Amino acid sequence: MRGPLILQFIISLLAICQVIVGNEDFPFKYVIDILSENVEFSTFLRLIQRNGYVDYLNSLTNFTLLAPINSGFIESKGQFDLKRYIIFDQVIKSDEFEDGIKMEYLKDKMPYPIVFDYDSEKKIMMINGDEENVILEKDLVPNFQNSVIHGISREINKPMRLVEILKSLDINNEIMIAILMKRLEQQHMSETNGRTLLIPVDEVFSRQFNEIELNYLIDKYTRLDKNQRWQRDISKLIGSITIGDVIGGRDFEGKVKNLNNDELKLENQGNGTVMIVDGHDSVSKYSNLLFDTGLIHFFNEYEGFDITFDAEKYLHGLNSSRFVEELYFRGVESIVQDPELEQTIFISYQNNGYSKASLMYHFLGQRLETLREGIFESKHCGKRETECQRLKITKSKDNNDNEYRINDQFVVRDKGYHIGKSSIYLMTNDLQLPSEFVSSINPLYGCSKSIYLLNELNLLNFPSNDRGYTIFLPCFDSWKGYELNLEYLQTHQAKLAQVMKSMIFEDLMYSDTQGQLTSTDLNGAQVNVNATRQNDKVHFQIDTFHKNISIETYDDILFNQGVIHPVRQLVLPHATNTTIYDLFDAAGTPEMIEFLEKFSHSLLPELHNGAILVPTATSLLFEGIDINSTSLEEFLKMHVIVENATQNLLSCIPGTPLTTLKSGVQLECRRRNSEFCFIGISGHETWTSGHEVRILRRGHAQGTWVFLVDRPLSLRWLHVPQSRWPLQFLWSSPVMMWITGLGVAAACAGAVTWCVLPMSKRHVDTPRHVHGEQQPLLTSGPGQIQNPDLISSSEIGYAVSPGQGLAANSHGAITSADVSESC
Structure with a gap:
């Protein structure tokens, strides 16, 4: 029994050996075996073994392996990753090489594309656009794996990141670099692998956007990292040039959608060396550039942007982001976001914070495409029902055609920027709200006497109203010839309060006011006003005055509650009322x-x-x-x-x-x-x-x-x-009375000599008589205004002796006849 069994086993073994010997593919070989047999791949094989890729490589099928020769690792960089050298699901042999660029990429398996660029004349195949990395040995095929090996001259390093490769190119792309450097690269390019970027060169941006718009887009002044509108615009811009797949080379034509869901028509020319998007050619030298998660194509023409601008974005581009932040803080940012809103904005690079009122004062309710003289309403309205606080624009008087002033002090030298229906002008210093009454008046106007009189009547601070105030203020030399002396005041003619109150109206009348209106003065009298303009003067006919009050055009002085008109010629009202x-x-x-x-x-x-x-x-x-x-x-x-x-x-x-x-x-x-x-x-x-x-x-x-x-x-x-x-x-005792009287008189005379005269000298040392209205207003203490040139009746003294009448003082103002016979 055992003999026949042994014989049968021997016969079977001989049959198997005969089959193996007759099979041309024997012995069976894997990719790893081919690498082992070729000493030029020893370094590559050793890296596979050390990093535990042997079993992984043996388990693969239907792939192409690019194996660097030993000399390709002389300048080895970074960590070894076998997937960089594998083209999955394709067995690409040399007989399939064609002129042009071919891109191989499987998003789910490959970290980034592998780009083949074949030159049929030179018979070389470049890898990833690297002229020094070409295929040296072709078509090494194992007999037991569906795969092929091509020996290449250098290792395949991980491609550079997007910004790094942009910086390495000799092409004008600083704008795109600046945009991507704002930490958007990670946000937009690294969410998933496989993106294609259609990047316009700087000239394209410069043709489609002006300097202010570019400043905004690239966040030149580094204030917009947290600005949501800017982030949305940048996302939209990058989305317009980004395709959510790797597209390049000669194997693709058709329609795709960018990340904004806009449809793009793609074509290729020159065997994939040139990409055409909606009829615009890419720059052939800078197409199919590999970066760590996709491909880049550069363009000299591109029209895919859809970024709209408004006043807010222009303010950012003009380095006025702090101003915009204040608008957001005050809840009024909408006024710079509506492109249909007609307005003019005055800004400065200087600011120390704003109230809502001061912010709104930077806005006019109309658009000035070019600056011109006038008095214009701002958007600071407060509680007024009739009109808002105004600002005055006048042309500078120093022969500078391009220089204007706001409220006589804030200089505007800029030609202006216009977006939508908004105009923006830059000032040399920041625009401030008109100050209080006294502070608003130029001391060179010579209004100190009127201010003093108003202060004496407690008329420097006006109660709030919803209409504002107009004050015709005697300035310059207008009081000359109308000095309010003691005799004038004693006869109750043109009482000071009546005069001053008659010149203050509870309505706003500017030098551009024309026509008839009804107002009320501070005396409570309702008055009819007719304003007419003649050349450079405005004449106000007011029925409580015996003649017109004339002012110079645009001499208006704006203050926080209205307007002051410096009057060069004093006009008195018809009647006055007396106060205590x-x-x-x-x-x-x-x-x-x-x-x-x-x-x-x-x-x-x-x-x-x-x-x-x-x-x-x-x-x-x-x-x-x-x-x-x-x-x-x-x-x-x-x-x-x-x-x-x-x-x-x-x-x-x-x-x-x-x-x-x-x-x-x-x-x-x-x-x-x-x-x-x-x-x-x-x-x-x-x-x-x-x-x-x-x-x-x-x-x-x-x-x-x-x-x-x-x-x-x-x-x-x-x-x-x-x-x-x-x-x-x-x-x-009459005798004692006379003696006592003489003694008291002598004592008083000595006291006057010893005390009064030095005291009077000290008193006189403080000037009370100021010659000319040009003397600046002086203060003698908190809240007190010193009389500039009026003769103070407090200096008048009286000496009374028993049984005698009044003795006039040095002014001779009072006599015994002035004393009333009744109490």
Whole structure:
């Protein structure tokens, strides 16, 4: 049994051997075997073995392997990756090589394309456009794997990244580099493998976009990394030149869509060396360029962009991103995003932050394609119902045809930029809102006297309204020949307040105003106005003035509540109204205005239907009373007579109490010789101690009686010790009275010589008489404006002797005849 079995095994073995010997493919060979048999691939084989690719390579089928020879690894770079050398799912033999460029790529298996460029004349096949990397050994075919091996001269390195390859080329592509450098390469190019970029050269961008638009696109001033509108525009731009597949070489023609879903028609010429997109040829030298995730084709012509611009994008391109950020912060960014919105924008590279009001003041509600003189409405409207805050544009007077000024101070030298219906102009310094009344006036206009008078009347700050203010302000030499002297004020002619209030209107009237309108002045009078323009002047015919008020065209001074017109010739109104302040001026004591204003909340309401005793200016000086006196309020209260006691003061009935605002203090009035009225503190040794004041004059205004007295009631009089008998004895003796009087007179004369004259000198050292209106406005303290050139009636003093009339001071302004016979 065993013999036949052994014999049968031997016969079968011989049969198998005969079959193997007769098979030409024996022994069976894999790709790895061919690499082992060829010593020129030893380095490549060793890398395969060291990196564990043997089993992987043996498991593959239907592929082409590009195997570098040993010398190709002399300058080996980077980590070895076998997939760089494999063309999957294709067995490409040399008999398939054709002229031109062929691109092999399987997105799911290959990290990037492999580009073959065959030159039939030279009989060479270049790999990935590298002239030094060509196929040296062709068609090494294993008999046990469906594959082929081509020996190449160099290793295949990982292609450069997109920006790196763009920088390496001698072609103008700085714009595209700048765009891609904004961290968009990773966002747009590395999400998936396999992209084709159709990149226009810089000349294409320059033809389609101006400098400002390019500044925006490339984010020249590095402010737009987080700007969503810019990010969308860049995504759209890159999407327009990006195809979501690798397309190149001679094997593709047809229609594709870019990442924006726009359809593109692709063709190739020159055996794939030139790509044509919608009729525009690529640059043959710079087509089919490989980068790490796709191919690049450069173009000298391209029309695929679809980026729209508006004022916001132009502001970014003009390095005004901070200005735009403020618009977003204030919630008004829409005004620079609407291309159909007609407007003019003034910007500067200088800014220190903006309020919403100051932002809107940079915008005009109309478009100025070219600058011109005029007064234009801004978009800062506030609570006004009629019109918005204006700004004035005037041509510079220094013979510079291209220079304009805004509000007489902000210089515009730029020709302007225009986008949509918006115009943008650059200024040398940042545009500011008009300031407050006083700060807005040029000191060279010589308006200091009018400002002083307004300040005395508390008219420098106007209450808010929804219509604005127009002020015809006497400036330059307009007050000359109309000096408001003491006689003028005493006769109540052209009272200061009436004059100034008649020149202030609660409406806006500019030098470009024409026609008829109705307004209201600060006196509350409704007035009819007719404005006419003649040459370079505007004439305002106002029915409360006896002749026209004329101003220069575009002499307007804008301030935060309206407009000021500097008037060169003073025009007085038909009538005036008197205020208690007028009477203070008539009494020569303007200091009382300041005193009352300081305590207006507590004193002014009590003055209605009451009375106030006003000491002369010189007597206040002797008493040491000024705005800084700590007891000023109590002092004033003792001089205010309440409403129900005013009539008693007017009648001067002896023994009748006169109640004051000072708690616990009552006054009483007495007559002497039926001519003079005296006021003293009730219940004190007033009439025997000389603690009395004499009524010189009086006046009435706004329901208040004003009594000018020769000296103030002293607070010290409230604390005089009771000593009735000695005083009564002295006054009962005529001789002692004369002796005492002479002694007091001598003492007073010495005191005047020793104290008053030096004090007066110090007082005079501060100039009160300013010759000419060109003297700049001076301040004497916070919130106080020094009188520039008016004669202050507070300097008028009076000397009164018992039984004598009034002695006129150096001005000769007051005489005994001026004293009223009644109280």
